[in-house]
Amino acid sequence: MTTSFSLFVKSLASNTARLTSGSPSSVGKLTLVLGNESADLDSMVSSISLAYTLTQAGEIPAIPIINVNRSDLALRPDCGLLLSTTLQASGASIQDLTFIDDFDLRSVVKHYEPAENYVVPGELE
Numbered sequence: 314m315t316t317s318f319s320l321f322v323k324s325l326a327s328n329t330a331r332l333t334s335g336s337p338s339s340v341g342k343l344t345l346v347l348g349n350e351s352a353d354l355d356s357m358v359s360s361i362s363l364a365y366t367l368t369q370a371g372e373i374p375a376i377p378i379i380n381v382n383r384s385d386l387a388l389r390p391d392c393g394l395l396l397s398t399t400l401q402a403s404g405a406s407i408q409d410l411t412f413i414d415d416f417d418l419r420s421v422v423k424h425y426e427p428a429e430n431y432v433v434p435g436e437l438e
Contacts, residue, residue: 321365322405328376332416344375345422347413352381354392361410376411383412 331343346364348356360377367375379386386393386407397407 318365319403321368322361322400322403322409325377325405325411326409328411329415332376332411332421342373344373345378345418346375347378347380350380352379352385352389352392354389354395356380357392357396379410379412381412382414384414386412 344364344367346360346367348360357379360379364375364377367373381389393407396410400406400409
């Protein structure tokens with residue numbers, strides 16, 4: 314599944330709709346790529362970059378998840394500026410990204426492999 318980065322970011326707009334489509338079985342098989350809970354710039358960029366690389370390398374689509382509430386991106390102006398500039402250059406926008414509060418993670422995830430000591434958000438609640 315080879316696609317340009319530009320086509321990849323243009324496809325991001327359909328991700329949130331896919332994840333909120335209703336029943337978890339309708340989502341199909343996919344890989345969600347979440348950065349760490351600090352949701353700093355390198356975490357956001359890494360999520361997008363790894364999702365793109367995984368999509369290039371395999372048959373299963375990978376969706377980058379920005380691990381912060383959508384409204385909290387305003388508290389990270391450096392992240393917002395870099396993401397909006399990069400996405401706009403490829404024909405997309407920040408609105409096309411999927412944020413952690415855009416869908417119910419627990420209803421979508423059947424199995425996960427934690428990196429380091431990662432915990433699925435809300436697991437300790």
